[in-house]
Amino acid sequence: MPVDERAPALARTVSPPLPARRPRPNPDKAVVVIAPLSLTIALGLWGIRRQNTMWGDESVTYQLAHRDLSQIWHTAQHIDLVHALYYAVMHELFDLFGPGLLTLRLPSVLAMSVAASGVGLLGLRLAGPRAGLLAGLVFPLLPQVQKYAQEGRSYAMVCALITWATYALVVSVPHRARWRWAVYGSTMLLACLLHEFAVLALVAHGVTLVVSRVPRPVLRAWSVAAAGVVAGLLPLAICSAGQSGQVSWIGGPVRLRYLLVVAVVGMVCARAPLGVRGPVRLSALALPILVLPGLMLLTASLVKPLFVDRYVLYSNIGIALLLGAWMDHFHRRRRSSRIAWIAAIAVLAALVPPSLSLRTPQSRSNDATAIGAAVREEGRPGDGVLYLTGQHRILAAANPEDTRFLTDLALAQDAASSNTLAGVELPAQEIAARILEFDRIVAVRATAAHSPASPREEAKTSTLRRNFREYRTTHVNGARITVYVREHGHVPRGTPLAKSAVSMRGSGG
Template sequence: MTLDTRVPAAPGAVLPPVPVRRRSPRPAAAVVVSAPMALTVALGLWGVRRQNTLWGDEVVTRQLARRDLSQIWHTAQHVDLVHALYYAVMHGVFGLFGDGLTALRLPSVLAMSVAAGGVGLLALRLAGPRAALWTGLVFPVLPQVQKYAQEGRSYAMVCALVAWATYVLVAGVRHRGRWRWAVYGSLMLLACLLHEFAVLALVAHGVTLAVSRVPRPVARAWGVAAAGVVAALVPLAVLSAGQSEQVSWIDGPVRPRYFLVVAVVGLACARTALGTRGPVRLPALALPILVLPGLLLLIASPFKPLFVDRYVLYADIGVALLLGAWLDRFHRRSSRTAWIAVVAVLAALVPPSIALRTPQSRSNDATAVGAAVREAGRPGDGLLYLSGRHRVLTGADPGDTRFLTDLALARDPVASGTLTGVEFPAREIAARMLEFDRIVAVRAADAHASADPRERAKTATLRRHFRAHATNRVSGARITVYVREDGPSATGGTRSRSR
């Protein structure tokens, strides 16, 4: 039995206020992290195999990740250095789980779920639990997030690292500590090593701190961390600059439609007072990361076309934060109208969400291209790529081209340490073409005339000595069967000359 030894208060005495217990933030944090992660995984696994198809970039991932680490490094020194770390990661994944479609895309699903958890936790710190839950649930349903959560490329991983680096940045402003800035620098460096354009998020973070007028020691600590990231990234940037041919395909008109739409939506949401008071306000963080990376790439486009929306996928962190905070404010004013609006938006997102899980959602369908080549070719036919870098379009299944002779290929991709192999000189390609009566030519749908002597020799030889017999257009490519003007009919037997 415990005795109450408290002395009773005298009549009329004023009692001291009883301290109010603050609710622990842990339950709220658990919800705003776990709910978005679960939704992201569910959406990511829905149709993840995309009708058992691959597109060209995923073919590259699969082919390179199948090589051993020394071969990956050898290839990276010649081409695609910016993705070398990602290929090494996927090499480990394939070693554990095989190289099937699920193993190819599941790391992106999981990485995007980690990003969603980080976005929810970031919103919790900036805008409170209800806005955080809205934000965490908005992020996974954004079209670009859904798309690249199912992509066998590095963009989801970069987005996850930037999301958590941003959270550490905001936490570091309130709670100073060298270890936080070391974690921030490490996360940002890893993101930049996976894809160099993650460095643009570093620029956005700098603008956020500048407009937030944080204490000088905080700005100095961020500056040291940012300088360390840039210094470590310089060798990669210098070496990869010599591989600029890898982005030479970005030569068409800039299509920033998605970027412009989300930027306008974000700016509209930011006009309302959002978030809680603190050293870093939500709009000051969200707007720079939403607008600046894409804007900088657009500004550079007249000089060097570099804008591709997936390169700055992490900009969706900004629009999710702004939309989530705006929805919370709207819900407080009119909950019934808010729910009606949410249901309407979700219903409108269903058709594009379904479309994103079809082969037509990508710029090409390497599985369909390979199948069309297999159907058009006959054993012993010649195979010609216009241009050679489009060899990946038939790389989904090696069996599709097994019985055809690649007329231009001198050394295969593995032996040459390249993505698409090394081709013969122009004169030898032309001579080899004349040894065949039928040639199956593969041309990308958006291919342009090339000044490369090899490509000119291919097209000139086809024009002078062959005629187009049949053309099949599939997603992202044209497959044309050419027959010799003086050879047997296209419906007759196939033979090679002087083999």
Template sequence: MPVAHLPPAPARTVAPAVPVRRRLPAPAEVAAVAVPAALTLALGLWGIRRQDTLWGDEAVTYAMAQRDLTRIWHTAQHVDLVHALYYAVMHEVFAVLGGGLLTLRLPSVLAMSAAAAGVGLLGLRLAGPRAGLLAGVVFAVLPQVQKYAQEGRSYALVCALVAWAGPALLAGAARPARWRWAVYGSVMLAACLLHEFAVLALAAHGVTLAVARVPRPVLRAWGVTAAGVAAGLSPLVVLSAGQSAQVSWIEGPVRLPGVLAVTVLGVVCARPSLGARGPVRLWSLALPLLVLPGLLLLIASLVRPIFVDRYVLYSGVGGALLLGAWADAVLRGRRCHRAGWVAAAVVLAALVPPSLALRTPQSRSNDATAVGAAVREAGRPGDGLLFLPGRHRVLTAAAPRDTRALTDLALARDPVSSDTLAGAELPARDIPARMREFDRIVAVRVTDARARTDPRELAKTDTLRRHFHPESTTRVHGARVTVYVRDDDAGARG
């Protein structure tokens, strides 16, 4: 048949591509993330002003945030390099929102709320919505979480970043892609730069992947990412090693029983068989994060004491996941009877007193606001001012008006111009002569074992003992404010 007479080919119709629609999260899944975040936010805002007081470390943050970024960087060359990034962040927060206790603590409240959401999301992905909800709620009510949610320091921000590094790790393990590992590495590096001991969480994640027996390419990708984080952190580690005297206040005994108790609790809660939603199971993520950072810090403390609970605050993420998943397993097994609910009510009731106590000035090791007020009330214009030891000058750093009418006798250069936290003091040989020029001295004394061998502190105490006598003493939380009067009244100013 000629080509011209061939019948026309039937028309082919191509059905339009149906766009892939992502499944909307179920209400229970939304609740697993939103409820813990809302609860943590509410608990963080409750009593956030702490009776309008702040303690010494917060006073440092407040004073440092007032300095410009150049001064913060110059100060970090001498002291507190590990907190330099946090001070820079708070400087920008203060620039936008202004000063005040609410501004000082609000970033921590928001960060801890984000951490609770991250805990809920981890529980949701690894063990289901109810486990995520329970884990997030457990995290929100932990006393340590409530405490550092209301503190103007970096620990809540570190906790939030470590919590959200968990979902990034799961995403990278389940669907490997360079950008996923880049996200994970960026989050972990930010956490480590805010506080270098966050690198212990990185080690815990490595154990997680090893225990989960993920494919070798995944383990290799994590190794490359971890090496990048370590490389980015290494300058901070090297430079901050020269400032190790800052942690000389940490003393034993090393808390071995506490670490062992946490380990036993974690193992018990990890026993139930928890559902896996990917290559990583809940216990394999949560248990190393709960145990390993504290254990590594404990081992390091055998050489030099550096174990402080707040340095590994993010371990609470692992503990909350295990407790939440354990409670979910109990509910799924229908083993939860009336006694179980009574026990839960008793635990929640037992948390009320410490929750109330955390919102008082006495919940911290000192009360910088009370110290400043006591100095202001005890001093007269023209009196001398003495800090014993001088490093505790930071207690009045946030409110200079409390000491403005007094003369700081041992101070050679103020904290800002000397790029330090507490200022530069005169040599020990010059302090006694300066003190003897004054008839009244207001002394702020803080118990500090390190002052016993410091020549400057010995010169101060010896001069007070030989040439002055105490007239009155006001005791405040964490310090004593004493007015000393010179024994020789010939030069009294009346």
């Protein structure tokens, strides 16, 4: 058999097999992640100091997070257990980066930025790259998102975790891998441990799967993950139920109008034929998470008032997805795209005033920094200070220097040593006796609060009423600072009270 002399040459010219090329990163996905992230960080850093002011709830975070971890734990046994994990996280951040407003608020900015990227990826997966980009950009523009992106509280972190848990849910439906459901369950559990009302998003996810008619194995996998979340949350829920007095200040729905407006807008958007990609429809995911958590909280409020807008901050995920997909839908309909862009520009223009307002101290219900400064301004070394009620002592405690030279007339044990938020007060009789030892007292009242009918508060108000005269009142955001002077004691010269005292002495009164 003849041998082909060209065979060796041919063999030498055959190239070795090329290694498989790695798939290039999707440019659409990169844009959908980076653009919302960058916009949210920019908006979060804009005016983040709020003129170097801090409101009451942030003051609580600031003070508790500066205690030792053991003190945080012991305090949580008595009060604010629902926020204990957040305080522990902030304690570590203060240790790493030092105290200050930036350390207090930057974690919320970063968390909301991560949430914006997650919203963009959800839109990309459910309705395409343009819808994802638009949803991710709409999210940080929402007034509620801008507000809580700049607050030293847990709500932005909870929102970020629920966003990514929702993304894990959507990804897990077609793949059904156990580790994906484990990621979903652990992310949801962490969100619930940061704030219990995050569990309402779990119900919204369940409704999404039922409406989407996913296969039974998917429902079983979600049920197992959901059961794990509930089991992990149950000890915290049982223990914190004994601290229900923490929400006794809620007399009715707080800032309900915003949720109602975005719910109506979301339902209108959902009527359009939004893009469908995969087994879960965008409207089937977005509407439940937009409407159900707030609706369940309102229903529970029929028994005990619980609704506060920030408790369901993560509902904004739903409205951002719906608005992004709605704008994409009108862009694809070329005849209507011009109208859609004109409407979008009008909405952006309307958002400018609230965006400016949110970065002022007046945008919050109180200003702990201003309250403390007013107490320092009105007080003199050796004066007494009285909090009406005692639980509002926390409002003037942001800067200890504000009350350093004043005597707290009702305080028996300070907040840190007593593992409480506002300290432990003396019995009513002792409070009354201490008040009578002073000729000049600075009284602090929260504007929106009512004094509870307790012996201590009655002793404070009745002793002041019988033995003192009001000299001057200063109004600040969230409080009234009133100086009281003894009727027979030292009165500053030149004041109306001093002149009346002189005239009484001259007439033999």
